Amino acid sequence: MTPPTIADLLKYADLQMAAEAFLLGDSGKPYAGTLLIEALKRGNDHASRFTEAQAKRFDEFWEVVAQQPNTHTGFSGTVFKCKKDDPLTGAKADDVVMCFRSTEFVDDAARDNESTNVLEIKETGFAWGQLRDMEAWYQKLIQDGKLVEGQFSLTGYSLGGHLASAVNEMHPTAANAGSFRHAA
Template sequence: MSIDGSTWYDYVLQQMAAEAYLEGVNLADVDSVTDALQLGNNRREFPSLQGFTRFADVQVSEFLGKFQIIAQASDYPNPNRTGPVYYAGTNILANTGLSATLIQKRGTNEFTLAVRSTEFRTVTDGGDRDRDVWGADVRGIFQYGFALAQLSALEDYYEWLKRSGNLPVGAILNVTGYSLGGHLATVFTEIHANDTDVSLNRTYTFNGAGRGTWGQNANDPTAIVAYYKAVSFDPDIAAGFVVGLPVTDPRYVDLKWLRLFEQFSPIYKWTPGGSRTVQSCPRRRASLATNAKPRWATRGA
């Protein structure tokens, strides 16, 4: 099915808005939003403007003439953080690197959930390399086929958007994602294709990473993310699953890797004295992952 260029351009603009940092921005103030869109993927605290995904003046006018930003889940992993940080207005712990933006087409009941790409710069340069590149891209998609922590956070944020009324019952929802966001958008679409409270319309991915295949005789992304959530609350679920597996089995994760990537797990949180896991996990020889390589794809569906 062919889609005209103007439609693609509309979704490019919305994806660009998702790449912009809107933390602390008054979304009802046009000047503040305009300034943030022109900065794009550059945080105000880092004026060197290393990021090139920025709105030109005419693009700001085009975007704001058609669309309104409703909400954004985004956080800066400041190394001086001394306590848990939550996405604005929510009780969702912002520790996975996920960022997603809800945008409404003006005068309609049509929305877009746009998912940000990999923030490749280091934290000291205003990026999120540790959580996005190493946590989601390498440790997640490349090694196991799924960025599970960010998928879990995206599910939590989607439920909050509906529960809070930001995404009303009966809404028409499109989804976009670029790079890492393309992976998240792809899996999100599979999970919610048959939802009845919100009608999923189209999904557009740009240079998007596809997904892997679950290695334990299952290929249902809903079940995969649900399993991840269950293990996050009770790691013994996974520990029991891998008892007796040889260390060469892809479902087995060496404890040193668990410790290395512990900060990307929802069971991890910041404390004034450093960091710790929320639960005590005496048996953590557990894999939340798959044994498959990802399928890379770019598509509009």
């Protein structure tokens, strides 16, 4: 695998930070335009927030295809699609990236940190509950045509990196070879 470039790292860092935000409206549909920009500025209501300029730039190049809000295990993820070529990051129109959220220490210490990290990952090496939920969401995305095997990249940070790594193990031909992830 070719190491990621600085442009790749910028692209995936922006996507990862966007995936940390809450990007669905009350109807369950992904935000777009002004609503997406405002959601990115709010982020996760903690540290992961875009500035106005960052949010507008993100909206210029990316759209939210799907987002899985927190399940009872704490799993959540987002699929993004590039709307047009981005000369700064090298993203190409129609690139698809699946991103997994990290541990939510502040809001969900019991579920994400204690249950998943301490009782599952520390003891067995795997976040079993979140892996089950991730697999169910992955299969639904494939079935609904929102993901096509071999035609998307992965990113995840911390716990999300663990999940991204697991996708490559569970589905070796699923993601592009250029996947970026930061394993937990």
